[in-house]
Amino acid sequence: MIRVVVVDDHEVVRKGIIAYLQTDMEIDVIGEASSGNEGATLVIEKQPDVVLMDLMMDNGSGIEATEQIMEKYPSCKVIILTSYYDDEQIFPAMEAGAFSYLLKTSSASDISRAIKKAAKGENVIEPTVAGKVFSGYRKGSEQLHESLTNRELEVLLCIGDGMTNKEISDKLYIGIKTVKTHVSNILAKLQVNDRTQAAVYVHKNKLLKEEE
């Protein structure tokens, strides 16, 4: 029996996956969690063979949870289960120590197959994902904003909101010249030519939390 923990903040999805997995006699679902933190704690406690982890969750992302798990219990196989939105998250997930990377468009049987393979130590990566991995592997360009300082990130998010330099300076209580300096540094770091492209970057990388 392969001992599995399922972590997903969508109860419907979680219960559904569990209901399906329970039809498989080789698989034993020994726990479930609805957030990354809860999941990491549970996994470290229960020590399952495989973890099925959703990537996008409200309270703490699947990436952080994966990092926590790999730190305390590195022999665990974490399978990232993601919807098609999170392309940009593939590399961070890999770095965090994820074992396999499945899309939710996978068939249900693909998932049980991936779990069994993971238990045997075999890596599974979606063909579509694999394509991204190889074609799009341009040395960390998918997370350029990580080189930004805190202040620069603040300014960038304002740009992503459509604010002018003046508005940003008012909001952050700094001079407009300072804002200009930050903006110039941001553009250089993101390798874009103007604030509009920076705003596009923000949205393509979904850096804004409250998209109203």
Next chain:
Amino acid sequence: MIRVVVVDDHEVVRKGIIAYLQTDMEIDVIGEASSGNEGATLVIEKQPDVVLMDLMMDNGSGIEATEQIMEKYPSCKVIILTSYYDDEQIFPAMEAGAFSYLLKTSSASDISRAIKKAAKGENVIEPTVAGKVFSGYRKGSEQLHESLTNRELEVLLCIGDGMTNKEISDKLYIGIKTVKTHVSNILAKLQVNDRTQAAVYVHKNKLLKEEE
């Protein structure tokens, strides 16, 4: 018995929901589909009481499918089941004739409850969604771009891509002055102050098809 059809392109999610619903004796899942078109056809054929419809699908959105269903079989109750990304889609879904609007963060029991209520003709809307509906109901402002002409929309999409006026004029084979005219008209119609805000508008309203 309430006759239900489930439409979702994520097989895992679909199978999961079905597996859960089958534990409820009042509900009978009589069909499933993995795309909007397939779903619409199936619904019109099987005439279920309630349809559980995912909003974001690869082949034809849930909105189109809902429209098709309401056209041929208007007494059907379509419950939209969506993840938290698709806020902007609420109004189009309403217009298409969706009956209820549930988030995937709902608990599994919320879903069966929504199905039972829908069968009785009772409308269910998530509190978080309801908030959006009322607070954000500013007379069609969510579709301001519909007043744009074809050419203006073309230019707007270029802006959303981060292009400068010069780049746009080269791409569309028109003068830069013409581009400026279009841009000014676009900004006025979208009620924004500069191209950066216009770019933000494009992304918030997901007007770009290929978000690579």
Next chain:
DNA sequence: TTTTTTCTCCGTCTTAAGACTGAGTATTTT
């Protein structure tokens, strides 16, 4: 046929943006 819409383009003018250089202060790292 007349009117309206759309797309095209011109000139002028003002200002926000951004590049570049330099620099003071504080904090953290080494």
Next chain:
DNA sequence: AAAATACTCAGTCTTAAGACGGAGAAAAAA
């Protein structure tokens, strides 16, 4: 103690952006 990093701000300069007004041609609507 010295060096690197982060945040702040100044001055200068160039140019893209955008507002405003005007206008011609073609196509669609009235």
